[in-house]
Amino acid sequence: MAGAGADPSCCRGAGGGGRVPATAINVIYFITLAGSASVGAFLPLYLFNVKQLPLKQVGLFGVLQPFTKFVAAPLWTSAADVFQAHATVYTAGALVACGVRMLYLPADGFGAIVCVLLLAELLGAGAGPMLDASVLATMADPDEWGKHRLWGAVGFGTAVLVVGYVLQWSGSFLPMFVMHAALTCGGVALVRQFLPLGTVSLEKRNDGAVDKSHALGAPAAPCGPASAPAERVSLTAARVMHILFGSSQRLAFFVVVLLSGMCTGVINNFLFLFLQHDLGASTGLVGSGRLPPPLSPSSDVLSLPVFALHRRYPRLVSFAVIRIALLSSCSSNLPFMSWCDTY
Numbered sequence: 001m002a003g004a005g006a007d008p009s010c011c012r013g014a015g016g017g018g019r020v021p022a023t024a025i026n027v028i029y030f031i032t033l034a035g036s037a038s039v040g041a042f043l044p045l046y047l048f049n050v051k052q053l054p055l056k057q058v059g060l061f062g063v064l065q066p067f068t069k070f071v072a073a074p075l076w077t078s079a080a081d082v083f084q085a086h087a088t089v090y091t092a093g094a095l096v097a098c099g100v101r102m103l104y105l106p107a108d109g110f111g112a113i114v115c116v117l118l119l120a121e122l123l124g125a126g127a128g129p130m131l132d133a134s135v136l137a138t139m140a141d142p143d144e145w146g147k148h149r150l151w152g153a154v155g156f157g158t159a160v161l162v163v164g165y166v167l168q169w170s171g172s173f174l175p176m177f178v179m180h181a182a183l184t185c186g187g188v189a190l191v192r193q194f195l196p197l198g199t200v201s202l203e204k205r206n207d208g209a210v211d212k213s214h215a216l217g218a219p220a221a222p223c224g225p226a227s228a229p230a231e232r233v234s235l236t237a238a239r240v241m242h243i244l245f246g247s248s249q250r251l252a253f254f255v256v257v258l259l260s261g262m263c264t265g266v267i268n269n270f271l272f273l274f275l276q277h278d279l280g281a282s283t284g285l286v287g288s289g290r291l292p293p294p295l296s297p298s299s300d301v302l303s304l305p306v307f308a309l310h311r312r313y314p315r316l317v318s319f320a321v322i323r324i325a326l327l328s329s330c331s332s333n334l335p336f337m338s339w340c341d342t343y
Helices: 022-040 043-049 055-083 086-104 110-124 127-137 142-170 174-194 237-245 248-278 283-290 303-312 314-319 321-331 334-342
Strands: 203-205 230-232
Touching (some): 022 086, 022 142, 043 055, 043 248, 055 110, 055 248, 127 142, 142 283, 248 283
Antiparallel strands (some): 203 230
16 A cells, blocks of 8 residues: 555656556557558549549548648647646547548538538547657657657558558448548547556656656656656746747748648649549559559658668768658659649
8 A cells, every 4th residue: 555645657658667668659549540541542533533533623522621730729729728628528539530520421412511621620639749749758868759649640650551552452432431530439449548648748857857757768756746746847928939930040940840741632633633633543552652663652661761861870860851851742742743743
């Protein structure tokens, strides 16, 4: 029995573990992003082929989806902070949004489909940021986050490949919704099992040290009262704006991200339609659009050697990070442009 004043839960993460295994983080990202890809990657094909929407309306969906998340995500995460209901907001948001996406199946007409999209994105917008924040907070070294998040990209590419051939084999789009539901539920279960949503934060003790007792790879903290009271680090709006836009390098970064996002939006919304309807590719071959070049203009698998290079030569890669981002953004569109020219 714990002694007086001791907190028997202070050394346990979610599910009662003393620390979060690195492998669990990798699997969570793999499954979560695979679930997102199961529907997201093939939704333009579904809307065009099954729902008979014109291309301009398919493109409108590509605009509404990220902008809806941009507006809704801060609202959900702020509400979770205010009411200290992170686990509830994450779980309900991810599962309810998944359920709403099943309404794509009976939805008929542009207006009904737009309502499904807006409702799903509004309800599920907070899940992704809360997952990332929880993982970052549980890590002993936040700089290691990228190598774990990388497995999300690998899961995304793997799911697109598998779903493509499953759709080709079945001749129906129903399996992508089934796989989306199964993977989403599995990801939520793993998050609830391993990640202490909302219970871990970077705190500064009075001696100036950073408290990361639940951090990924860190030993479990001893149970009992803390040696020094913790003072939560506060971020004002002015401080956040300074962090984001306080230098020319940060502004350049956001410009590159904006341009890269525009290029990615074109690829994600119209590449599969182009491959299938203009080049006559099968759904299985379309799904290989996430494999390495020359098959794919947007490779997820090639993220592996890039991260490995960054781990070995961090200064070399960081020195030209903006140039690398801009170069990769341009090169990712070259195969797509070459296909158009050849066609």
